[in-house]
Amino acid sequence: MKPVKVGICGLGTVGGGTFNVLTRNAEEIARRAGRRIEVVAIASRHANPACATGEIPLQADVLALARDPEIDIIVELIGGYDTARELVMTAIEQGKHVVTANKALIAVHGNEIFAAAQKKNVVVAFEAAVAGGIPIIKAIREGLAANKINWLAGIINGTGNFIMTEMRDKGRAFAEVLAEAQALGYAEADPTFDVEGIDAAHKLTILASIAYGIPLQFSKAYTEGISKITPDDVQYAEELGYRIKHLGISRRTSAGIELRVHPTLIPASALLANVNGVMNAVVVSGDAVGQTLYYGPGAGAEPTASAVVADIVDVARMLGASADSRVPPLAFQSAELAETPVLPVEAVVSGYYLRLQAVERPGVLAHVTRILGEKGINISAIIQKETREAQVPVIMMTQRVEERMMNEAIREIEALPDILGEVIRIRVDHLAD
Amino acid sequence: MKPVKVGICGLGTVGGGTFNVLTRNAEEIARRAGRRIEVVAIASRHANPACATGEIPLQADVLALARDPEIDIIVELIGGYDTARELVMTAIEQGKHVVTANKALIAVHGNEIFAAAQKKNVVVAFEAAVAGGIPIIKAIREGLAANKINWLAGIINGTGNFIMTEMRDKGRAFAEVLAEAQALGYAEADPTFDVEGIDAAHKLTILASIAYGIPLQFSKAYTEGISKITPDDVQYAEELGYRIKHLGISRRTSAGIELRVHPTLIPASALLANVNGVMNAVVVSGDAVGQTLYYGPGAGAEPTASAVVADIVDVARMLGASADSRVPPLAFQSAELAETPVLPVEAVVSGYYLRLQAVERPGVLAHVTRILGEKGINISAIIQKETREAQVPVIMMTQRVEERMMNEAIREIEALPDILGEVIRIRVDHLAD
Structure with missing residues (x-):
């Protein structure tokens, strides 16, 4: 020919x-x-x-x-x-x-x-x-053509995953690892696109469109970066049996389509939690096939x-x-193509990891748990260690709740006189169907 | 339309x-x-x-x-x-x-x-x-069409992987887990096709043909089952930092194409080692893309x-x-389609895990290591524990060597008067390029 x-x-x-x-x-x-x-x-x-x-x-x-x-x-x-x-x-x-x-x-x-x-x-x-x-477009568009896709979640930015992997493996701080990634050529001089999730949101926008048959709607993607993740959070997540990964997640719900990039705690035993360094991987869940995962080098x-x-x-x-x-x-x-709406992040339902700094005084935890209880938020795990300091970090994991309820609860918790500074909040996903 | x-x-x-x-x-x-x-x-x-x-x-x-x-x-x-x-x-x-x-x-x-x-x-x-x-045919045939495929390795029989996973997680024996798999409907009444690697060899034959462009040659595939793997082997592998999986492996070498299904020790940190239960996964290594992995349910x-x-x-x-x-x-x-020959298993180059039962007497190990040395086989790890028994198990891992040399060495080792019974031999693969 x-x-x-x-x-x-x-x-x-x-x-x-x-x-x-x-x-x-x-x-x-x-x-x-x-x-x-x-x-x-x-x-x-x-x-x-x-x-x-x-x-x-x-x-x-x-x-x-x-x-x-x-x-x-x-x-x-x-x-x-x-x-x-x-x-x-x-x-x-x-x-x-x-x-x-x-x-x-x-x-x-x-x-x-x-x-x-x-x-x-x-x-x-x-x-x-x-x-x-990774032939992920072909896999979703053709290989899974029989399926109604329910959700997908992926590590789709190698720079971000390199940073999260180094923070976990070596207990290092974000800024230090970023500087190294820049020296190694993994990260750009201006790292915003990578570490703030914009690059991942571009890719997630494309994946969601081919998964659900909706027009490309990048402007509706929610993005949150990894620059505020601390070695403490990485360590607490580990103690709870989780790892923090910078994920792009898109889920089809009865209300609409979630389209969001943010740091996420996922179970340490999940294959996705074991995708390290600059590698990428995407999990796709379809109604017929169940979960499939695609892994490989995401750049180069x-x-x-x-x-x-x-x-x-x-x-x-x-x-x-x-x-x-x-x-x-x-x-x-x-x-x-369908007109299914993309949901605002306030309408997303997710589990949460919360870290708060409390004055070491009786009754503080009671106030916090009361506020969560009033919003219908169930606590699934809690870490508070014995201390001789005047302040103590309290770590909680909650069951799934709509984000707007969690935002209200956090505002009330931050207003408590014995809670110091901001409540750190990281979303949790069990990657379950 | x-x-x-x-x-x-x-x-x-x-x-x-x-x-x-x-x-x-x-x-x-x-x-x-x-x-x-x-x-x-x-x-x-x-x-x-x-x-x-x-x-x-x-x-x-x-x-x-x-x-x-x-x-x-x-x-x-x-x-x-x-x-x-x-x-x-x-x-x-x-x-x-x-x-x-x-x-x-x-x-x-x-x-x-x-x-x-x-x-x-x-x-x-x-x-x-x-x-x-898993859309693995499409991935190799179309998604990786730019590549010269160097090798692929996969867990491509769910029944076998269920058994290996249970043996590792719970320290159970092969026969016991097989009986459970049969009761659960994961394994057939006659489990030969699954546990002896015939089903996996069918699939591997197909994967190798589309990876390298050779005619289907099922009769040339080497198959070895998992029925002889003991909980001891699973445990020793774990101590050495490995897991035993029933893999289909096909590699393109300058001499020809390897086509083989057998139990294999792979590094515990490899994603493939963390594919559990009835799930399947295939790693494909191409000269341009490097390693990619495809994971999902292999049956149902x-x-x-x-x-x-x-x-x-x-x-x-x-x-x-x-x-x-x-x-x-x-x-x-x-x-x-190419006429590249499929290699006999004697020509395959692989690392080995060896388990031998030795009389507890000075000099036995010296005899064994001499034989290996004479065949040019390097030992990379050894486990021999203190014992008060008259017999002691010795576990060795070797570097890569042609199978015919290892067969000769094993024959000589088994002929030593202080070595009791058969030398157990399991191949080792680091899944490296």
């Missing part, structure tokens, strides 16, 4: 990895795909010393590739919003298929991009946008390239096929 | 589950697939009380369904070799697509079946044949149905597409 011609836009970490995988494994990929995948043009302002691009023309203008009639598939690996969006929209306009690893672009502009792609009868594939080399040149190239192979296979034969971008036919 | 018409052959556990999932999730599935999936006929000698099949005709003759011109897709869920093979070959002959959960059929007759399907330009899909609800009515229905949706989507657009059954184009 005729080779498929690819233009790679962006020759940084992922672009370089993609070029190298396509080159090194060209034979193996052709044996699978039944046709060769040829890189015929590259757009990049700089050469990548890790890539022997040989005689392939390197040009600065990405839009020129989008308009090059020789190219079948544009691979967008420049990242960011503006130029990437212009590139993708131009490529679609020119009738080209697009493969992208850009989670921010898809989470924020995906609805518009997919609508344009449908009009021009082209594919926009984005496996690499979530969890790097070649792991991400693995997903990009898998998409290229998929698109290449379907070049001659009709739109009816394609898997829709958000898993459900575009006319069949 | 026109509904797709399905005939279900076999209405037992998986057939019933498939019918129920297709019925219960009909709306959700149609929203995804863009067309309805209709069960128009069922072949079964008995009704299934769990299935409200209503007016759908139930007939005893499966071959009649294969010849029914109304049916687009035959779903083979009767199991076994003979009738299943005839059914599948007849359906193909009649130009129908086939979805099957039958690992034995695919592992043993797959080459012939796929050749016939190619001639008649139909699809034979078999996601449910390996690891139940609806988990298996989840995979069967996903295949039905895939086939339904591609009904109008040309053969060029399809993913080949063994992942690689049929003309591109």
